[in-house]
Amino acid sequence: MKIKEIIFSPLFMTFKEPYHWYGRIDYGATVILITVVTDQGLVGHGESTSSFPAEGSLGLLGNVVQPLIGQSVFDIDRHVFRSRHLGLINDTIRMPNLLLTGLEMALWDIVGQAAGQPLYRLWGGAARDFVDYFGFVQGDTAEELSDSAKKLAEGGFRVIYFKVGRGEKSDPLNVRAVREAIGPDLKLRLDANESWDVFTAKNMIKRLAEHDIEFVEQPVSCRSLSALREVKESSPIPIAVDQGGYSLEEIFEICAQKAADVLVLSPHETGGALNFKKAAAIGEAAKIPVCLHGQFTTGLTDLFHHHLGLTLPNLTDGNQIMNQLYAEDLLEVPGLELSEGRLGLPGGAGIGARLDGDVIARSQENYVKWTGGRKKNVDFIYKYK
Numbered sequence: 501m502k503i504k505e506i507i508f509s510p511l512f513m514t515f516k517e518p519y520h521w522y523g524r525i526d527y528g529a530t531v532i533l534i535t536v537v538t539d540q541g542l543v544g545h546g547e548s549t550s551s552f553p554a555e556g557s558l559g560l561l562g563n564v565v566q567p568l569i570g571q572s573v574f575d576i577d578r579h580v581f582r583s584r585h586l587g588l589i590n591d592t593i594r595m596p597n598l599l600l601t602g603l604e605m606a607l608w609d610i611v612g613q614a615a616g617q618p619l620y621r622l623w624g625g626a627a628r629d630f631v632d633y634f635g636f637v638q639g640d641t642a643e644e645l646s647d648s649a650k651k652l653a654e655g656g657f658r659v660i661y662f663k664v665g666r667g668e669k670s671d672p673l674n675v676r677a678v679r680e681a682i683g684p685d686l687k688l689r690l691d692a693n694e695s696w697d698v699f700t701a702k703n704m705i706k707r708l709a710e711h712d713i714e715f716v717e718q719p720v721s722c723r724s725l726s727a728l729r730e731v732k733e734s735s736p737i738p739i740a741v742d743q744g745g746y747s748l749e750e751i752f753e754i755c756a757q758k759a760a761d762v763l764v765l766s767p768h769e770t771g772g773a774l775n776f777k778k779a780a781a782i783g784e785a786a787k788i789p790v791c792l793h794g795q796f797t798t799g800l801t802d803l804f805h806h807h808l809g810l811t812l813p814n815l816t817d818g819n820q821i822m823n824q825l826y827a828e829d830l831l832e833v834p835g836l837e838l839s840e841g842r843l844g845l846p847g848g849a850g851i852g853a854r855l856d857g858d859v860i861a862r863s864q865e866n867y868v869k870w871t872g873g874r875k876k877n878v879d880f881i882y883k884y885k
């Protein structure tokens with residue numbers, strides 16, 4: 501079965517409410533929906549995270565997909581490897597990984613459909629019956645954050661997560677308010693998104709430790725493994741790496757140097773499902789658990805990540821899921837409603853997703869609107885044959 505056509509559609513997905521984190525307020529996210537059509541009529545969907553506007557991402561993807569037309573859909577690893585080594589993109593691995601994973605997703609979707617099996621069964625089968633997800637606290641002020649956290653706790657989430665790095669005064673106030681809102685029994689996890697230097701991280705972690713924090717994610721820059729290790733060595737709270745771990749080499753060094761207690765790994769950041777499994781295996785060998793990291797992507801990606809999470813023996817509880825943040829989701833079927841923070845085994849073949857055409861059309865229009873109404877200049881369906 502051969503690849504006949506690859507279609508890129510940049511979409512702008514609007515958040516339900518402004519997304520506050522270190523240094524930024526986001527109102528939505530750009531994704532690139534990738535559709536692969538085969539010569540036998542099977543259609544697979546994938547999704548890439550994107551720059552905004554998406555022209556740079558689309559240019560890079562367009563450069564690598566042309567040689568794939570006419571190739572077998574089953575040679576996934578070779579296609580991704582060759583795509584990563586085209587031009588200069590192997591020297592800047594992060595963005596290409598985020599983009600190429602959408603292509604890999606679509607190919608896996610087709611392979612799963614051809615096999616008549618959900619993807620988790622093609623990746624070794626389910627190591628667990630469900631994946632546990634965290635409640636993602638939204639808001640800006642301590643009052644908004646504690647209200648949001650209380651609702652999540654009442655909704656049955658066992659792990660509560662929110663962003664710190666919002667200021668020396670705000671962080672202790674916010675963490676205290678959220679801990680008081682959720683009570684003493686639930687796990688509370690913080691993500692600093694690289695916002696601190698080593699000095700600030702040491703001081704802030706010391707101040708926040710009284711609130712029984714499960715772990716702090718990426719307290720310092722992803723560019724310095726020694727800084728992360730220095731923070732971990734002095735921290736009374738376990739430390740997780742997130743943005744510091746994309747490539748297999750980075751994951752290996754983190755484990756070998758004992759620079760983190762938890763690996764927060766995204767299949768998009770590692771460059772696809774196959775590299776994600778390899779990265780998780782490095783963590784497994786080092787006795788370090790893996791937590792699924794979400795992207796600014798929709799339920800389509802959440803479902804793909806979910807298949808992978810089901811296969812991991814060293815997966816944590818409180819993984820990240822993102823579709824609930826959007827005003828509307830691309831997924832029409834299945835619904836991803838969690839039961840007490842958990843999602844079980846998906847049915848169907850491949851990713852098992854049916855997308856909502858109306859939402860796709862509205863998201864395309866949103867993309868045009870958010871790129872300044874440049875409809876005449878924006879060919880928002882990119883097609884390669």
Ligand SMILES: [Mg+2]
Binds near residue numbers: 718743
């Ligand atoms: Mg993070």
